[in-house]
Amino acid sequence: GQNIDQPTEMTATEGAIVQINCTYQTSGFNGLFWYQQHAGEAPTFLSYNVLDGLEEKGRFSSFLSRSKGYSYLLLKELQMKDSASYLCAVTDSNYQLIWGAGTKLIIKP
Amino acid sequence: DTGVSQNPRHKITKRGQNVTFRCDPISEHNRLYWYRQTLGQGPEFLTYFQNEAQLEKSRLLSDRFSAERPKGSFSTLEIQRTEQGDSAMYLCASSVGRNFQFFGPGTRLTVL
Numbered sequence: 154g155q156n157i158d159q160p161t162e163m164t165a166t167e168g169a170i171v172q173i174n175c176t177y178q179t180s181g182f183n184g185l186f187w188y189q190q191h192a193g194e195a196p197t198f199l200s201y202n203v204l205d206g207l208e209e210k211g212r213f214s215s216f217l218s219r220s221k222g223y224s225y226l227l228l229k230e231l232q233m234k235d236s237a238s239y240l241c242a243v244t245d246s247n248y249q250l251i252w253g254a255g256t257k258l259i260i261k262p
Numbered sequence: 263d264t265g266v267s268q269n270p271r272h273k274i275t276k277r278g279q280n281v282t283f284r285c286d287p288i289s290e291h292n293r294l295y296w297y298r299q300t301l302g303q304g305p306e307f308l309t310y311f312q313n314e315a316q317l318e319k320s321r322l323l324s325d326r327f328s329a330e331r332p333k334g335s336f337s338t339l340e341i342q343r344t345e346q347g348d349s350a351m352y353l354c355a356s357s358v359g360r361n362f363q364f365f366g367p368g369t370r371l372t373v374l
Binding site: 186194195197201252 | 302303304305306307318353360362363364365366367368370
């Protein structure tokens with residue numbers, strides 16, 4: 154079967170750094186996405202990785218290791234507005250998005 | 263606003279009633295997706311269209327669910343004889359081919 158695993162909840166302090174991990178087992182791989190979702194709102198696109206390595210975009214970075222079936226999202230200089238759920242999603246061999254359940258990130262002052 | 267729009271934003275209905283939701287994708291996007299999301303879970307794929315053709319439908323989708331995209335632009339999702347288990351957020355997304363998907367604000371359905 155296809156499976157995406159990420160922690161259910163994480164807590165971090167404002168101004169700090171947090172890393173949210175995602176491991177996946179899918180039938181084929183055509184890219185990995187990270188989305189941010191605030192409570193009651195739709196997911197918004199954060200990053201896309203299809204090759205191994207680190208993609209940096211401002212305070213957010215995403216890393217991919219295809220051989221390990223592993224990705225992480227790194228958030229720096231955390232702000233209160235970063236409190237949200239972070240969803241990992243993988244495009245399989247049929248280009249269908251397989252979603253994780255999301256990691257709820259709680260930022261404390 | 264040129265994003266994905268969905269109507270209504272909220273729908274409360276009684277069990278057994280039919281409901282219909284509408285999604286207007288970003289105009290140049292040829293792919294349109296429907297997802298269902300419950301609290302604490304990621305989006306669950308329901309179906310998708312490329313232009314007006316419905317190319318894939320989840321096996322989880324019962325016969326009570328039907329979707330259309332008659333002219334390759336907006337889409338409707340209808341749920342017949344609603345059940346309490348249908349209560350969820352229904353998300354629509356659109357994309358250009360296999361690129362990343364833009365999501366609409368969702369329609370929150372509550373079945374009493």
